[in-house]
Amino acid sequence: MSMETKVKLTKLANCAGCGAKMGAGTLAKMLEGFQTHSDPQLIVGYDKSDDASVYVLDDHTALIQTTDFFPPIVDDPYLYGKIAATNAMSDVYAMGGEPKLALNILCAAEGMDDDTIRQVLRGGYDTAYEAGAIITGGHTIRGAEPIYGLAVSGFVHPDKVLTNSNAQPGDVLILTKPLGVGILTTGAKADLTDMSVMERIYTQMATLNKTARDIMVKYPVHSCTDVTGFGLLGHSFEMAQGSNCTIHIQVDQVPYHKEALELAAMGLVPAGAYRNRTYAEEGVSLKNEISVAMQDILYDPQTSGGLLFALPREAASACLEEMRTAIPQAAIIGYVTLPEDSSIILE
Amino acid sequence: MERTIDCRGMACPLPVVNAKKAAEEAQAGDTLIVLVDNEIAVQNLQRFASHKGYEVSGQKNAEKEYAVIMQIANAAPAAPAQEMAEEEEISCQPDLIKKGMLVVLSSNTMGSGDPKLGTALMKAFVFALTKQDHLPETILCYNSGAYLTCQGADTLEDLKLLESEGVTILTCGTCLDFYGLKETLAVGGATNMYDIVERMEQARVLVKP
Numbered sequence: 001m002s003m004e005t006k007v008k009l010t011k012l013a014n015c016a017g018c019g020a021k022m023g024a025g026t027l028a029k030m031l032e033g034f035q036t037h038s039d040p041q042l043i044v045g046y047d048k049s050d051d052a053s054v055y056v057l058d059d060h061t062a063l064i065q066t067t068d069f070f071p072p073i074v075d076d077p078y079l080y081g082k083i084a085a086t087n088a089m090s091d092v093y094a095m096g097g098e099p100k101l102a103l104n105i106l107c108a109a110e111g112m113d114d115d116t117i118r119q120v121l122r123g124g125y126d127t128a129y130e131a132g133a134i135i136t137g138g139h140t141i142r143g144a145e146p147i148y149g150l151a152v153s154g155f156v157h158p159d160k161v162l163t164n165s166n167a168q169p170g171d172v173l174i175l176t177k178p179l180g181v182g183i184l185t186t187g188a189k190a191d192l193t194d195m196s197v198m199e200r201i202y203t204q205m206a207t208l209n210k211t212a213r214d215i216m217v218k219y220p221v222h223s224c225t226d227v228t229g230f231g232l233l234g235h236s237f238e239m240a241q242g243s244n245c246t247i248h249i250q251v252d253q254v255p256y257h258k259e260a261l262e263l264a265a266m267g268l269v270p271a272g273a274y275r276n277r278t279y280a281e282e283g284v285s286l287k288n289e290i291s292v293a294m295q296d297i298l299y300d301p302q303t304s305g306g307l308l309f310a311l312p313r314e315a316a317s318a319c320l321e322e323m324r325t326a327i328p329q330a331a332i333i334g335y336v337t338l339p340e341d342s343s344i345i346l347e
Numbered sequence: 348m349e350r351t352i353d354c355r356g357m358a359c360p361l362p363v364v365n366a367k368k369a370a371e372e373a374q375a376g377d378t379l380i381v382l383v384d385n386e387i388a389v390q391n392l393q394r395f396a397s398h399k400g401y402e403v404s405g406q407k408n409a410e411k412e413y414a415v416i417m418q419i420a421n422a423a424p425a426a427p428a429q430e431m432a433e434e435e436e437i438s439c440q441p442d443l444i445k446k447g448m449l450v451v452l453s454s455n456t457m458g459s460g461d462p463k464l465g466t467a468l469m470k471a472f473v474f475a476l477t478k479q480d481h482l483p484e485t486i487l488c489y490n491s492g493a494y495l496t497c498q499g500a501d502t503l504e505d506l507k508l509l510e511s512e513g514v515t516i517l518t519c520g521t522c523l524d525f526y527g528l529k530e531t532l533a534v535g536g537a538t539n540m541y542d543i544v545e546r547m548e549q550a551r552v553l554v555k556p
Contacts, residue, residue, distance in 0.1 A: 008541075190360040267363045267395035271387045292394065 009080060009116070010189070012109045013071030013145050043161065044095070049238055050164050051091040051225055054156070062158040066091035068228075069105045069149020073185060073303055074202060077116045081123020081148060082206040087228065087304035088150035089131050093213035094226040094307060095163070097156030099131050104138025107147035120148050131208055160217065164225035164235070165242025167310035171222055171336040173247065174320060176212040177204055177306025178329050179232055179297050180260030182270045187263040197259050205304040211326050212307045219311055219319040227305035230276050233298045233344060235308060236334075237280040240343040243310075248345045249298070249334040251290055256297050264293040264300075272301035283343035290346055298346070310336055348373070351380040354388065355412065362388040363395050366417070370399065373419045384411045392417075444513050445481035447551030452492035455500075457556045469495065472556045473502040473509075482514050483554065485546055487538075489519035491526070498531040506534045519543065 031046065043062070044054035052066035068088040072080045085102075092099040104124060108117050128135045133152065167173075184201050187193035209226060216224065223243060225235050232254065240247040276299040311319060316332060323330040352369050354362035366381050373379055381392055389405050392415040396403035402418040456465025457472050473495070476482070486509065488496050495502045496518045510516050516535025523529045523537060547553065 186360045190364045265394060265398045266367075267391035267393070267398065268360045269387075269391055269394065271359055274387045274390065 008075045009072035009077060009112070009146060010075050012111055043158070044163055049242070051094040052154075054095060054161050054163075056158045060157060062097075062156050062161060064092050064095050064097045064154040064156055065152070066154075067105065067149065067151040069147050070303070072146050072148075073205070077112075077119035078123040079202055079206060081120040081125075082127050083123075083202070083304055084120075084148045085124040085127035085150055086206050086208050088152050089127065089133065090209050090226045090228070090304060090307075092152055092154035093209040094224050095154075095156060096160050096213065096217055096221070096224060097154040098213075099128075099133040099152050099154040101153045102128050102133050102135045102150040104135060104140065105147065105149045105151060106138060106140040107143040107145065108140065109143060109146040112146060120146075124148065124150060127206070127208065131210055162221055162224035162309070163242070164223060164239045167223040167239055167243040167245050167247070167336045168312070169245055169336055169338045170312060171310035172313050172316045172332050173236075173249075173308060173310050173334045173336065174216075174316065174323065174330060175227065175232070175255065175306055175308050175333045176209065176323065176327050176330045177207075177227070177302070178255035178257050179227070179300055179302060179305070180257035181205065181302045181305065182231075182272060182300040183260040183264050183268060183296065184257060185303070186268045186270045187259075190268060192263060192266070192268065193259065197257065201257070207304075209307050212323065212330070215319070215323050215326065216307065216309055218322075219315045221309050221311045224307055224309035227302050227308050229272060229301045229303075230279070231273060231299045231301050232308070233280045233284060234276040236344055237283050239308070239310070240283070240336075243336070244339055245336045246338070246340040246343060246345060247334055247336055248347055251288075251294060251298070251346050253331055254298065254333045255329045255331045260297055260300070261293050264296040265291075269296045270301060273299045276301060280344070285342035285345055287345055287347035295346075306330075349378040349380065351382065353382045355382055355384040357383070357388070359387060359391060363391050366392055366395060366415075370401070370417070370419055375419060375421045377419045379417045379419055381415045381417070383413050383415065386413070389413045389415055443480075443482050444484055445552070446484055447549070448481065448483040448485075448554065449546060449550035449552065450476065450483040450486045450554045450556075451547075452486060452488045452495055453490050453555065455491040455494040466501075469556065470501050470505075473505045477505050477508050477512075482509060482512055485515045485517065485550075486535075487517055487519075487543060487546060489522050489543065491522075493518050493522040493526055493528055496532060496534050497523075497528045498533045500533075503533055510534055517542070517546075 041056045043056055044050050052064045054062050054064050056062045074080050089099045125135055181201055184193050188198050223239060225239055227235050236247050273296055320332055352365055354365055362383050369379055383389060393403050396417045401420050405415045407413050456462055457468035458465055494500055496506060506516055517538040518532060520537040520539055523532060
């Protein structure tokens with residue numbers, strides 16, 4: 001156990017991790033009507049509400065750009081750096097690409113000494129190293145609340161770009177990390193989540209989606225996203241709408257941390273989960289009765305969550321089998337059909 | 348009895364944490380009113396109340412002011428009776444804890460004089476603590492007081508008993524480091540100077556042997 005002799009990082013922040021993310025609906029409204037150049041080389045832009053932008057450079061190379069940062073979600077500065085960097089890299093993997101270059105985005109708050117800042121950055125550099133990417137610089141300011149993250153550039157073959165809007169009827173969906181991170185983190189703030197559970201969550205959040213991506217791209221995947229701030233249902237909703245399909249989620253197949261269910265029932269549900277519900281609820285219908293607590297888990301914002309991807313049913317079992325040798329929690333959680341009455345059907 | 352707790356200005360999960368605390372202190376039949384300033388807190392409190400099996404209603408008093416009203420019932424009916432009884436016997440005696448009472452153990456001996464006597468006195472002091480009608484909310488150990496919570500201390504059994512009764516026991520992390528005790532901490536958790544200062548400031552009664 002490391003001794004806590006410094007000020008707690010999470011105490012310096014108002015809002016934890018991806019829970020700080022602004023709601024998808026709010027954001028879409030704010031961006032309406034702005035002037036932008038159109039460029040045929042920009043094949044994924046802001047209008048697609050995808051994970052990252054993709055710009056085709058030549059026949060073999062497309063550039064992926066993304067950024068992600070958030071206030072501390074853990075007190076250990078090194079772990080915070082790792083999680084923030086892992087989360088930032090994730091969007092590149094979600095587009096089917098590999099991160100190559102990254103820039104630090106850092107806001108140091110009053111109460112963070114030099115060593116703490118250094119540990120945050122070390123977490124970022126170690127994660128970038130593991131991802132095979134290079135941090136080439138960045139920008140650091142002082143401010144009221146700590147913030148850390150990366151702006152990441154990666155590459156992908158233009159024909160291999162995986163958007164979140166190309167799921168096909170007949171596909172099944174695979175999710176690579178269990179849900180519940182937001183609720184368990186909220187529980188931890190109330191001292192109601194066991195340290196052993198939190199350690200499991202921290203490890204999960206600091207695990208790159210690199211392995212999941214490397215396995216995924218060997219299969220004929222149609223569409224991919226990563227499950228982060230908008231929760232499983234928020235991101236599924238975007239995929240269903242973008243692909244003009246209906247996504248059926250088999251709730252009893254969805255991997256989640258069991259401890260989160262009790263906490264959700266007790267009302268330790270982060271604000272982000274309510275925002276996600278408001279955003280996606282009109283597109284979601286229930287086939288069977290599903291407890292409110294379980295629904296909360298499906299709407300729960302995830303920090304550094306797993307990949308969610310759609311591929312033809314014929315290819316799915318081989319893919320899942322290979323995925324499970326490296327990522328045992330990966331699971332098939334649903335399937336895609338032609339559009340029905342709702343964008344998402346929970347069954 | 349009716350009790351109102353004001354959780355306006357508090358971010359999630361604090362309203363639920365405070366409501367939980369207040370509900371634990373309340374009797375069956377009491378009414379607990381929780382004031383909050385946002386809809387999310389209202390919904391989380393409603394989830395909490397339903398989970399506990401309390402009757403619950405909510406009302407909007409003004410812009411950014413909501414009241415969640417709970418009728419405190421006996422503990423959730425779902426819990427098996429035997430488990431409940433056992434739990435009560437071992438640890439569930441919140442009345443025993445005197446809120447705001449802080450005991451500070453700043454040395455492994457009590458008083459100044461012969462160290463052998465000092466050690467024996469400290470052991471007797473901790474033992475006597477366990478026998479009081481009211482137990483402290485928190486025990487803080489620092490400097491050589493850190494030895495008291497670590498393996499090999501003759502105070503360990505009594506401190507563990509106190510912890511099982513709901514007393515929070517915390518030892519200064521810097522002190523554990525300094526004396527090389529880090530790996531041997533055997534009861535309670537480690538803490539830092541910010542927390543120590545905060546707890547001392549907020550204590551209503553500070554007891555120092």
